[in-house]
Amino acid sequence: MFVWDFIVSVLSWMGLFKKEVRLLLLGLDNAGKTTLLRMLEWHNGTAQPYLSTWFQLDFFFVEEITIGKLKLVTFDIGGHQQACKVWRDYYPAVNALVFVIDACDKQHLPESKLELDLILSDELLKYHPVLILGNKVDLPGAASKQQLFNDLGLNYSVSGKDKTTHSQLESHPVELYMCSILNRHGYEEGFEWLCQYID
Numbered sequence: 214m215f216v217w218d219f220i221v222s223v224l225s226w227m228g229l230f231k232k233e234v235r236l237l238l239l240g241l242d243n244a245g246k247t248t249l250l251r252m253l254e255w256h257n258g259t260a261q262p263y264l265s266t267w268f269q270l271d272f273f274f275v276e277e278i279t280i281g282k283l284k285l286v287t288f289d290i291g292g293h294q295q296a297c298k299v300w301r302d303y304y305p306a307v308n309a310l311v312f313v314i315d316a317c318d319k320q321h322l323p324e325s326k327l328e329l330d331l332i333l334s335d336e337l338l339k340y341h342p343v344l345i346l347g348n349k350v351d352l353p354g355a356a357s358k359q360q361l362f363n364d365l366g367l368n369y370s371v372s373g374k375d376k377t378t379h380s381q382l383e384s385h386p387v388e389l390y391m392c393s394i395l396n397r398h399g400y401e402e403g404f405e406w407l408c409q410y411i412d
């Protein structure tokens with residue numbers, strides 16, 4: 214079943230995105246992906262009903278949500294190694310990626326780095342913008358932005374929050390935003406940043 218055929222849509226969340234976009238939401242277990250989906254639904258208010266659909270794809274569950282004109286897709290597959298294989302099959306069908314990291318779960322940062330490295334080094338994804346959300350900054354003990362930068366080895370790959378145009382970049386734009394999805398703080402700026410790279 215080609216579940217991706219209907220992912221293409223127009224993202225109009227909060228009026229920030231008015232472009233056609235297919236967005237893939239990734240991250241390890243417990244990072245905050247589902248919470249982000251629920252928050253996007255909350256931002257949408259009750260004006261437009263949303264639809265949440267689950268698909269089973271081999272051993273994995275796929276959740277696609279439709280909020281008004283926005284369609285987002287995520288996997289309930291956690292950070293297991295075989296997940297990469299599944300994500301990869303979806304790369305050609307998406308315009309941008311959002312990678313959520315639990316900034317408090319320092320023990321699993323190396324695992325996040327591994328997943329992220331695979332994404333960032335993938336030829337198929339060379340020009341895809343990647344928004345990294347360092348989540349749960351509301352909790353004591355959350356890694357600082359600098360620490361995440363270092364631990365994820367991002368120092369030389371992020372594009373910076375300037376207005377470097379997509380065509381000026383040698384590779385895909387990557388940026389890290391710290392946030393608390395639960396407190397609805399920090400991720401909107403990240404989506405605004407992402408928006409500028411979606412042609």
Ligand SMILES: Nc1nc2c(ncn2[C@@H]2O[C@H](COP(=O)(O)OP(=O)(O)OP(=O)(O)O)[C@@H](O)[C@H]2O)c(=O)[nH]1
Binds near residue numbers: 243247249348352
């Ligand atoms: N303190 C705090 N907790 C958060 C935040 N975002 C998510 N959580 C909590 O983290 C836990 C995991 O969040 P989920 O959204 O279920 O994580 P997930 O990435 O969907 O996890 P999987 O479905 O297992 O891959 C939940 O208990 C959330 O309430 C945040 O910003 N701050």
Ligand SMILES: [Mg+2]
Binds near residue numbers: 247248
């Ligand atoms: Mg989830």
